[in-house]
Amino acid sequence: MAEHRVRVTQDSASRWRRRAGEYETLREALAAAEPGDTLTLRPGVFRENVLLDRPVTLQPAEGPGTVRIDPPSGVPLTVTAAATVRGLVIEGSESSAPAVLVTGAGAEAEFSGCRVETRAAAGVEITEQARATLRGCTVSNPAGLGVRLRSRARALIADCELLDSGQAGLAVLEGASAEVERSRLHHASGAGVLLTDPGSSAALTSCEIYEIRGSGVQAEAQATGRLDDCEIRRVSGNGLTLDTEAELVLTGCRVHDLPENAADLRGRSRLTMEKTTLREFGRGALSVWDSGTLAEALSCELHSSTGDYPAVWVSDGARLTLTDCSLHDLPDALFVLDRESIATARDCSFSRIRSSAVSVSGGASVALADCRIQEAGTGLWFRDHGSGGQLTGCEISEVATGVIVTKGADPTLRECTVRAAAEAAVYVSAQGRGTFEDCRVSHGKGFGFHIIDGCRTELTRCRAEQNGRAGFEFAEPGPVTEGCTSDDVGPPVELPAPRTAQLTTAPAPLAPSAPQIAPIPDCRPADEALAELDSLIGLATVKQEVRTLIDLISVGRRRRQAGLKAPSLRRHLVFTGSPGTGKTTVARLYGEILASLGVLQQGHLVEVARVDLVGEHIGSTAIRTQAAFDKARGGVLFIDEAYALAPEDGARDFGREAIDTLVKLMEDHRDEVVVIVAGYTAEMERFLSANPGVSSRFSRTITFPDYTAAELLQIARAQCTEHEYVLSDPSAEALLGYFGTLERGPGFGNGRTARQVFETMVERHAMRVAQLAEPSTEELQLLLPEDLPGRESARMG
Structure with a gap:
């Protein structure tokens, strides 16, 4: 069918007139339009609610931004058919309705170059199985959501900007789905992207999410999401928040500049990351909680924490898998806590860790294979009963302490090496156990294997070389050893099994000053x-x-001496x-x-x-x-x-x-x-x-209790007597009044304050008496009221 062009114009008296091809109102023009027609709008503001219920195109006559739709109430623009809207500005301020509504299974709306500038419940809402495409559009809604998809709706959002949202920038709910490409979501008061409800999903490619007051991406209630080549930065909440069986997959993404966690997982949710960087986070890179929750990272980098929290925290029965990952410049790298929590790492590197690279407690366990730990406070610490795991082929170097096993923990290390430890390479105490097979400790400044408190550690074919204090140091009854050697006493010798030795002092602590x-x-x-x-x-x-x-x-x-109970x-x-x-x-x-x-x-x-x-x-x-x-x-x-x-x-x-x-x-x-x-x-x-x-x-x-003013005066008098000064009666009266006016805040020093006041009086007395040519013995001793702090010294003529 040939295209009909329908023009709408406005005269100088703000009245609508009808002539060939022109209509008094936009509603009237739409009623007359045929399917496939294009409605070309002259510049102006249309104060009416627009309904596109047929496949037409709506566009401005003189370029994007010259036509505004802003009715006094209700939904400014509703689309229920396969309509196209180009270059319009949609406003409106209905707090209980969206500015743009695309609804119904027959709706397939396409928006290009449009601006939604509103204070409504949502900037754009797509619902009831409708489909919509937004290209090159801007959505700003300080009063509510940016774009909301509901009830199995579908949307493609490309090259768009969702900004200044009072709630989430993009919300995908009730089984809806969204594809977002090359778009920016920023300055939202809620999450940047919110995914919730079973069947809801979103796929983001080459997008930026930043300046968000909530989480960058929040997924919950079995929703799923995928992010490729995306960046999340400067959000006040978590970079990623997953809960209640939600799933997210990140590939080639960057998450950084966060006060909270880069990713926080709970409630049997699942996160998979590949070639992704998490950095500059205030709490942690990954916090994984709850039984059934799983995080997997492949070829990822976690570094540069801005806080004092562990970079990776696995707790309450959660699971973590790290493969070919790098963790560096962190206070602590990996904490695994609570029974049934498991962390697995293969071919990973931990470096420049200020405290511990791996800490395992509460019955948790780890499985590390071919991992490297260097420049850390502690390489691995297995803290308490039931805590343990398997380490195979791991290298630990340039640490303060290589491996610590305490309080009944029982890890197994095979073919592992610890080199250049500042204290002990392996330190076992407080009923810790542990099995070490074919392990090597060398070039440390302290002991190689330091096992005290009679811990029954098992050492098989372990070797200690060139350790500063000794290769092996045990306390009775000592560990079980087989085929172990050390070169700390001349040529390498094989230890008997078991060997015991007199307990010596622990490695010197790294204290800045002795008690x-x-x-x-x-x-x-x-x-x-x-x-x-x-x-x-x-x-x-x-x-x-x-x-x-x-x-x-x-x-x-x-009483005890008299045979009685005490x-x-x-x-x-x-x-x-x-x-x-x-x-x-x-x-x-x-x-x-x-x-x-x-x-x-x-x-x-x-x-x-x-x-x-x-x-x-x-x-x-x-x-x-x-x-x-x-x-x-x-x-x-x-x-x-x-x-x-x-x-x-x-x-x-x-x-x-x-x-x-x-x-x-x-x-x-x-x-x-x-x-x-x-x-x-x-x-x-x-x-x-x-x-x-x-x-x-x-x-x-x-x-x-704090000293009273009279007691502070007594302390000052005692100081005078001790140092051979005399406090005159007027001086004592003035000093009592001075102590009575002191503020008794947190910084008040009580007796210390009295002594400091005395010292100040002595200094002021010296300045005063130094001006006398020949001071008498009395003048050299006597403290006067003008010597009190805050008083001007007497001027000497």
Whole structure:
């Protein structure tokens, strides 16, 4: 049929007129149009709802953007047939309806060069088995969704831009499907792409998803998606979020610049990636949760974490497979947690890992073959009972510790090598087991195989070469060995099976400073230490608490000597209060008193903080904590600001490892060390709840109150006496008033503040007296009110 051209124009009086081939309204022109006709629209704004219910073409007469459709309410443009729309701008502001609606099985709409600029429920909605193609279009909808497909609808979106969406940029629901090519989805307040419901699917090729306030792609409820050569960047949520049996396949994609996870999988979902890069993520590259959830990566690269979380986290029975992948420049590479969780890696490389390359706990397991680990804190750490796996043909080099096996873990390593470890190549302790066959450890600075606590590790045809301390170091009853050799004592010799040796100290921890030890000389009588305690300024309730404890301990000893039952007392204490209230001094005196009563052997004080206990990589924290505890044996281990071991946002913080180690040591050596933890009151409550066994290990909490103004004055007077200064009565009165005005915030130093004020007064006194030609002895001693901080010194004439 010959094409009929239907023209619509508007006169200067904004009234519509009819002449040959021209119609007063767009609705009237559509009613007169035949199938296949083209409606050419003169420039202007059409304030009417347009319905395309026949196969016609709608286009502007003078180019894209010159014609707008913007009715006062309702759906601006509805398509129910095989219609074509070119170069129009569709607006509208109906909050309960879309700006463009393509609906019905007979609808096959094609949009090209159009702009949808609206504040509606959706910019474009395709539903009820309709089909649509969008080419070179822009959809902006700050009030709702960008493009929504529902009810088995189909769409092709090519060379388009979906931006400024109040919700998801593209939503594919209820069994619908979309193909998206060479398009940009950005600045959405929801997900960039949302896929949900069984049968829903989307295929994206060469697309960009960025500046998204939700996830880049969110797939759930059995929906599926495929991304080829796509880029996801700068999204505030996860790059990819999968849940409830959803599936995504990525090939040649790039996911980066994220504060959260590059990919988070839950609920039996499945992710497959090939030749894809995940980098610059704040939490992790891959977090895989829940039984039945599976992630597979082939020839992928994971690197450059911006946070402190493991790059790959496998938990709650999930599965992970890595093949020919590279993981580098990360705090931790691979954590596998919880029973039935399994991670498999083949021909992968782990490098420049600040803490641990692979950590396995909670009964999880790993299978690594032909993998390479280098430049890491710990190569592999198998942490507890049931944790293990199989390692075959793996190489570990230039690490602090090669392999750590603890607490009943039982991995199997075959034909593996550990080279150039800074500490131990293989370290087994705390009932760890492990089977090592045809393994080689060499050129380390510490021990080759360091196996303590009588662990029954099995070593078969293992070889140690050129290790700094020794090739093999065992403790009774020792591991089971067969055909093992070492060159650490002259020519290589074969070890007997089993071999045992005297336990030596663990490799030196990588601590920045050794714990401070306050040695006790010959122990003085308890009465002298108690007298010093009583001489301390203030602290009346503290003194009473300590005396009560001493009385209980003393009477308990006498009851035992008399053959009576003595109460079971835990001597570990919690000191709470602000800095400068005498907690360290009281802890020192408490240790002396216990030593004088025969409760402790020495009574010395070992003072530590988080920096002394927490290491830079997995495994070193337990070693540091053990070393600090060993130094305190026979005395008091005082942990200042102990709450720093349990930070509020510390799901994977190594401080919790220090707490766990302390709890076990306190139970195993309950009569050898008294542990005192100290810190602010509220923060210490968090510390006590960090581990179920922490609060039960401490008998009581002693609160150290802030000093009153009068007590601070007493401290200042004591400083004056000690340093041969005199505080005049006016100066004492002024100083009392000064202490009364100090703000008692978190930074208030109590006794430390009093001493700092005294030192400031001494400095100001020196500046004042230095101006005197011949100061008298009294003037060299006397502190005046003008010497207080904040006061102008008297001008000397």
